[in-house]
Amino acid sequence: MPEVVLEHLDEGECIRLIAPGGIGRLCFAGQYDLTVLPVNYVLHGGAILFRTAPEGTTDEDLRTGIAHAEYRVAFEVDDFDSETREGWSVLVQGPAHHMDSDEERAAAAAIGLQTWAGGDRDHFIRISPARVTGRRIRRSQTTGSQATS
DSSP states (O other): OOOEEEEEEOHHHHHHHHTTOEEEEEEEEETTEEEEEEEEEEEETTEEEEEEOTTSHHHHHTBOSSTTOBEEEEEEEEEEETTTTEEEEEEEEEEEEEOOSHHHHHHHHTTTOOOSSOSSOOEEEEEOOSEEEEEEEEEOSSOSOOOOO
C-alpha cells in the first residue's frame, strides 16, 4: 500500500479550495448540545454565507441575546477520494453574523444561494473567517522500493 503524506495548507490555498461553494458542515453548541449540520454555502466577499429558517432552531441557537455580540462557530468543508486516499479538509472558525438589515438581506438574496433542505429558509447568516486552517492528504511521491545504483 502506498504511503500517504499529510500537508498543512496555508490560508490562501484553503480559501481557493472552498471558493467554488457547495456543501459544508456548520458546527456549534446548540440547545441540544454539540450540533453539526450540512448547509449549502457560498464564499462571497471573503465570508461564508448560508441560509436557514427564520426563527428556526439554527437561527435561535446562533443568537447570543446580546446586541452586537456574535456567536462563534466552526465551518468545515472537505473533499476525499477513498480509492486514491487523497483529499483535503478546510476548517473555518469565526463569528456568525445574522444578516437582519434590509440592505444585508437584499444583498444576500441577490447572490442566488440555494438551500440544503429547501423550504422557507430566507434568513442569511455570514461567517467571517477569524481562523482558517486546512490539511491535504496525498500519496507520497516516493515508494518504499527504489532501485539503487
